[in-house]
Amino acid sequence: MEEIRVTNIQKYSIHDGNGIRTTVFFKGCPLRCQWCHNPETQGYSPQLMFYKERCIGCGNCERFCQRHAVRIVENDAGIRLAETDRHKCIGCGECSDICLANARELCGKSYTVRELFRELKKDTAFYETSGGGVTLSGGEVLSMNMDFIETLAHMLYDNGISVYIDTSGAIPYENIQRILPYTEIFLYDIKSMSESVHKAYTGVSNEHILENLIRLNKEKGRIWLRIPIIAGVNDDLNNIEEIIAFLKNNFIRPEHIHLLPYHTVGIDKYERLEEPPREKMLVPKEQTLEALKDIFEKAGFDHVYIGG
Incomplete structure (x- = not known):
């Protein structure tokens, strides 16, 4: 089953x-x-929840994502944040496993x-x-x-x-x-x-x-x-x-x-x-x-x- x-x-x-x-x-x-x-x-399907207030822009998620769905960008204030392409993301959870700041959480x-x-x-x-x-x-x-x-x-x-x-x-x-x-x-x-x-x-x-x-x-x-x-x-x-x-x-x-x-x-x-x-x-x-x-x-x- x-x-x-x-x-x-x-x-x-x-x-x-x-x-x-x-x-x-x-x-x-x-x-x-x-x-x-x-x-x-x-x-x-599994979904990623992103707590942007926790993100420290370390880049681990960008490096580990095999589908290249994540990239680090700078906002208008010069703060580095992760940005996820939801069309590419399949909810595998690898990025949440290695997030140093617990900013990424997989639901499901x-x-x-x-x-x-x-x-x-x-x-x-x-x-x-x-x-x-x-x-x-x-x-x-x-x-x-x-x-x-x-x-x-x-x-x-x-x-x-x-x-x-x-x-x-x-x-x-x-x-x-x-x-x-x-x-x-x-x-x-x-x-x-x-x-x-x-x-x-x-x-x-x-x-x-x-x-x-x-x-x-x-x-x-x-x-x-x-x-x-x-x-x-x-x-x-x-x-x-x-x-x-x-x-x-x-x-x-x-x-x-x-x-x-x-x-x-x-x-x-x-x-x-x-x-x-x-x-x-x-x-x-x-x-x-x-x-x-x-x-x-x-x-x-x-x-x-x-x-x-």
Whole structure:
């Protein structure tokens, strides 16, 4: 079975489900959300993150790069800095290995399923004492090799470890079906009920996502609904009322509803990946979040929270 790339294994996580959890962030996602605070998880291939403030211009990266993707240049202030041609870079990681200043970091460590299982099993004591477990996230975990993901979830399940799946739903439903027997909770995103808004800000339609949520509910999957709230994008009353109508019309009663306010943590990652600037997203106002929470509660939904 092939290896799968992971950008981070976050220990002692308390925002991705019940109890103390270990959250695995897999690398690769079919969406390109404009507000994404983990852009390093979007691409499926390894990516280089460059911390230019650390660079000392020593030239090691230029000398060792076999694809000649790196060169040392002087900026207007006469400071020597490494410059990477992203079209030539293949993410081999050699330059990060020899960087004297730790200015270059490769995102995307590869694991076999057994290696990853062993790493996750180390935290069993925390899971048992707190009622926690493992949350498989992304990127989009269900867009990975499903033989790998199903095997991993099955191994965790067989060892009495709770499995939560954090998904955008933008995947074939067959992938959800494969993981359903081993999954305690699905953390399922709805970003916008407007197809045009959804496509403009994520790059994909929401039609398939909503269809998958309906099917998952019919097959008795336990659902925690997560709604990222971005000011001026989806924090309007009409969007929330449409979500409520959709849930009621399809008899979907999420066990939890989480309104996740957009935050600016992670903005620097776009610069480190040397990606073009994106449209500036705005943090929602606290009173707006409270009003949206109140609307859900007045519509008869329990366990509505602001935050993860």
